Amino acid sequence: MVVLSVRGLTKRFGEVVANDHIDLDVEEGEIHGLLGENGAGKSVLSSCIYGLYRPDEGRIFLRGREVHIASPFDAIRLGIGMVHQHLTLVPHLRVWENIVLGREPRRGLRVDRVRAFAEVERLLEETGFRLDLARNAGELPIGVQQRVEILKVLFRGAEILILDEPTAVLTPQEVDQLIETLHRLKAQGKTIIFISHKLREIFALCDRVTVLRRGKKVGTLPVSSATPQMLAEMMVGRKVFFEFPRERLAKEEVLFELSHVFTDPPGVPLQDVSLKVHAGEILGIAGVEGNGQSELAEVVVGLRKPKKGKVIFRGKDITAIPPKGRILQGMAHIPEDRHRRGVILDFSVKENLLLGFETEPPFRKGRMTLDFARIRDFARQKIQEFGIVTPGEDTPLRFLSGGNQQKVVVARELAFHPLFVLACQPTRGLDVAATEYLRHILLGVKREGKGVLLISADLDEVRALSDRVLVMYEGRIAGELSPESDEYQFGLLMGGKVLHEA
Numbered sequence: 001m002v003v004l005s006v007r008g009l010t011k012r013f014g015e016v017v018a019n020d021h022i023d024l025d026v027e028e029g030e031i032h033g034l035l036g037e038n039g040a041g042k043s044v045l046s047s048c049i050y051g052l053y054r055p056d057e058g059r060i061f062l063r064g065r066e067v068h069i070a071s072p073f074d075a076i077r078l079g080i081g082m083v084h085q086h087l088t089l090v091p092h093l094r095v096w097e098n099i100v101l102g103r104e105p106r107r108g109l110r111v112d113r114v115r116a117f118a119e120v121e122r123l124l125e126e127t128g129f130r131l132d133l134a135r136n137a138g139e140l141p142i143g144v145q146q147r148v149e150i151l152k153v154l155f156r157g158a159e160i161l162i163l164d165e166p167t168a169v170l171t172p173q174e175v176d177q178l179i180e181t182l183h184r185l186k187a188q189g190k191t192i193i194f195i196s197h198k199l200r201e202i203f204a205l206c207d208r209v210t211v212l213r214r215g216k217k218v219g220t221l222p223v224s225s226a227t228p229q230m231l232a233e234m235m236v237g238r239k240v241f242f243e244f245p246r247e248r249l250a251k252e253e254v255l256f257e258l259s260h261v262f263t264d265p266p267g268v269p270l271q272d273v274s275l276k277v278h279a280g281e282i283l284g285i286a287g288v289e290g291n292g293q294s295e296l297a298e299v300v301v302g303l304r305k306p307k308k309g310k311v312i313f314r315g316k317d318i319t320a321i322p323p324k325g326r327i328l329q330g331m332a333h334i335p336e337d338r339h340r341r342g343v344i345l346d347f348s349v350k351e352n353l354l355l356g357f358e359t360e361p362p363f364r365k366g367r368m369t370l371d372f373a374r375i376r377d378f379a380r381q382k383i384q385e386f387g388i389v390t391p392g393e394d395t396p397l398r399f400l401s402g403g404n405q406q407k408v409v410v411a412r413e414l415a416f417h418p419l420f421v422l423a424c425q426p427t428r429g430l431d432v433a434a435t436e437y438l439r440h441i442l443l444g445v446k447r448e449g450k451g452v453l454l455i456s457a458d459l460d461e462v463r464a465l466s467d468r469v470l471v472m473y474e475g476r477i478a479g480e481l482s483p484e485s486d487e488y489q490f491g492l493l494m495g496g497k498v499l500h501e502a
Contacts, residue, residue, distance in 0.1 A: 002064075003028035003191050004049070004080075004160060009058030011044050018044040019055070020215040026160070031182060031192045033206035033223065035199075037235050037432050038402070040212040042195045046162045049193075050082040051075040081158030083149045085165040091138025096120045098137045099151050123155055128184055141495075142288065143174030147181060154185075161185070162193045167201060171288055172459065172491035179205050197235075197432075199228045200460075211235055236432045246483075247447070249280035250467055254315075255451035256331075256420045261299055261309030268292040268475045270299065273309070275470060275477065277420065277451040282442065284466030284483070285455040288494050292475035293455050294336065297424045300453065301333045302326050313420065327356065332413040334406075336424035336455070342409040345398035349390050350379035352397050353412050360416075382411040387437070403434025410441060420451045427461060439465060459490060 006024040010017065019041045026032045034042045047053045049060060051069040060067055062078055069075050072082070089098045096117050105115040120133060129147055137148060146166060153161055163182075167175045182192055182205060194206055202209050203223060211218040211234040218234045232240040256277040263270040270292055277283045285293060298304035299311065302323040311319045318326060327333075335341035343352045354363065354375060363378070365371040379393040386407045390400055397405055406426070413421065423442060427435040442465060445452055456462050462469055463483040471478045471493035478493040 001028045002026065003062070004193075005061040005064075006045070006049065007059045007061070009045065009048060009055045009060070011041075011048055011053055011055050017215050019048065021057070022212070022215075022217045024210055024217070025220070026191060026193060027208075028191055029186060029189055030207040031186055031194055031205055033202040033209035034193055034195045034212070035197065035202055035209050035231060035235065036212035037197055038430065039214075040197075040235070041215040042197075042212055043164055044215075045212070046082065046164055046193065046195055049075070050080060050162060052082075076156050076158070079157055079159040080162070081153030081156060081160070082162040082164065083146070083153055083166060085168055087142070087145050087149055089137040089145055089148060092136055094134055095131055095137055095140070095148055096133040098148055099123075099155050101152070103156055120151070120155070123151060127151070127154065127188070129181070141174070143170050143177055146170070146174075146178065150181065150185075159189075160191045160193070162195070164195045165197075166194075167196070167198065168457075171494040172487040173495060174491075175201070198460075199231055202231065203228070213237060232432060238433070240432055240436060246467075247443075248467065249446060249449070251279040251281075251449070253279040255279050255313070256300075256453065257310075257312040258296075258299065259310040259312060261306045261311070263295055263299060263304060263475075264307050267295045270295055270306070271475045273299075273475075273477055275453075277453050279419075279451055280446060280449045281467045282446050282452040282454055282465050284462035284469040285453065285472055286459055286462045286469050286490060286494065287457075287472035287478075289457045291472045293424075293457075293472055295475070296472070297333075297336065297422060297455055300422050301331070324356070327418075330419040332418035332421045334409055334413055334421065334423045334426050336428065338406060338409050343397055343405060346396055348394045349383065349388065349397055349400070349408060350375065350393040352408050353379050353382050353393075353415075355412065357412070357416065378415075382408075382415060386411040386441075401434075403430045403437075406430060406434065406438065410438060414441070414445065418450065420453070421445055422453045422455070424455045425457060426454070427456075427458070435461075459487070463490075 002025045004026040009022045011019040036042045048055045051071045051074050099120050100116045104111040206223050210220040254276045258275050261273045388407045389404050466483050469481050473496045
């Protein structure tokens, strides 16, 4: 039986059509995957179903009856709940208080705490969840916090649950626990819409999957009759290559080294971090976000000074050298937040390709004058070399897609043939095609005998590209693993186990 139907749903933001006449049928008691690249329209579609957005066209039916969902309150009243990618718990409130927040049982004007606690306990018993209801939510691991978010939705009577990219910040073990939780809810008769761009999760969890591409529905099919290659081609519109040849090219020469580095707050303090990157090697840094990766990157590029320890490049102590000096010595940096540290959106493509290098000899004509003809030729060359899709070199960068903005950053950082590249979350927010392209670029840097330090929250990416992998936990290196190590070992280290325990 079809429990939820969407017909002809269209949502526009100005001239951008985020959802273009989408039809969707979700059957009662199934886990239905909503698959697509970033920007395909998945979150917009689910937000229209949940009442966060109002569609410009189209109709929504619940059990055959047309419904009008003007707000999340309407959706909740109809039995539709949504768990967002970014969790919304109040850290200093206890677990049970978060679950009942906004729907507290009352005795007169006061919250009936005894009844509220009892109702939450009953919900735990029904769902089979195990939680310490008296703990503050902020003390819980992210995976457990997510279970609390699911319980919040169930407490409000949801029969249809929408989960928007729920595994983005989870360890492999937490992903497995979430999958187990959702299978349990399905067995209890709940209907689940699971939004993701990760094929492996779709195959592990879903009964059927609907694929979106550029705001349009490509198709719906049973997961049992699909293959990863088939779904990837539906997402992208062309053949996609998943496997990268693993070439062992590392040399004895150490290009970059951190030696017993400690840092102070703000952020996560680094504690005795040591690592070496060899020529012809990609060293990966894995871990759940927020465990010191950003602080590590700041130390590498010179934005954060260590309290103790040394930063060494090509055998020379560069701890006191500022970022510009490190760049001139042959280091490059692909920042994790390109908008904050990588580009200026209102500058042109040409100007962004030049940022930080505008005073260098190739672009100067005399002491004070820029050689604009040479700058234009340089920009056109990089646009062609990196396949940057833009109307021209003078187009403001903000009008380019995320993937093409990232290509501008990468083109600039590699333009002067650095010996060492720090790549932080290089494919974050990019579609499958742009991700594939940038991964090939990083492998090309390695083949040229240069060193790459890859920091990524995408464990699959780290394992696919790296020769060795270090796992970070709470500002420390928890251990080193081969990229061929199984996910269970990675998950143990990402959860705080030291290597000999793993």
